[in-house]
Amino acid sequence: MSDDALEWKASLSRPSMTLSRISVLLGMWALTLSVVNLTIGAYSGKKALWSGFLLSGDSNTNSSDLVIDDVLFLIFGLSLCYLGIMGIRKSLGENDGILDSMLTDISSFAGNLFSVDNTLMRLIGSWLIVIGLVFYLLWSIFNETWVDPGVYSVMISLVSFGYGILIFLDSES
Incomplete structure (x- = not known):
């Protein structure tokens, strides 16, 4: 081959x-x-x-x-x-801890939300993800419907743009 x-x-x-x-x-x-x-x-x-x-x-x-x-x-x-x-x-x-990796990812994401040391784009990307998730959860809880295509489209747009910004910034560094 x-x-x-x-x-x-x-x-x-x-x-x-x-x-x-x-x-x-x-x-x-x-x-x-x-x-x-x-x-x-x-x-x-x-x-x-x-x-x-x-x-x-x-x-x-x-x-x-x-x-x-x-x-x-x-x-x-x-x-x-x-x-x-x-x-x-x-x-x-196999030897690295998956839980440690996930906790590190979560803590670095939380650090991006309130850090002024990082770039403005990293801050915006992180907040887009949070806003999308909070929007979906609040809408679903208050309207008692968890499967609404319109709500999905708003949430997915915010989350995917935020995640895309973070991936782009990580690829540059």
């Missing part, structure tokens, strides 16, 4: 740290939605039917029974978390 083919195969078994972090965050979000859906209902006090959202069928129900959608979405969230954690672990190496 050529060196390019070997390098390409090796890159498939070595996911990026960014993709792994995104996978963990999306998995945690899916797990949160699963718990909310099973306890109080994620769709205006009703239970969301995840397959209905994807396949344009019935998107909610008044039934509190456990359906296959709940199980599949829960497995999906757990799988994303697992894959992300394995990717982070592989990027750090």
Whole structure:
């Protein structure tokens, strides 16, 4: 095999740290939605039917029974978390602590929110992420609907622009 083919195969078994972090965050979000859906209902006090959202069928129900959608979405969230954690672990190496890495990431992110030592763009990127997450959480709590495409689009725009700014700044340094 050529060196390019070997390098390409090796890159498939070595996911990026960014993709792994995104996978963990999306998995945690899916797990949160699963718990909310099973306890109080994620769709205006009703239970969301995840397959209905994807396949344009019935998107909610008044039934509190456990359906296959709940199980599949829960497995999906757990799988994303697992894959992300394995990717982070592989990027750090087997001996490095994944918990230490995550705590360091969280503390440096929190430091970006109130630091005047960093660039203005790092401050803006961090605050865009926080504003997007707070907007989604407050809207969902006050309006009792956790699955609203309009709210998703606002939140995702803010979070992705903020995260993109931070990634861009990290790539420059």
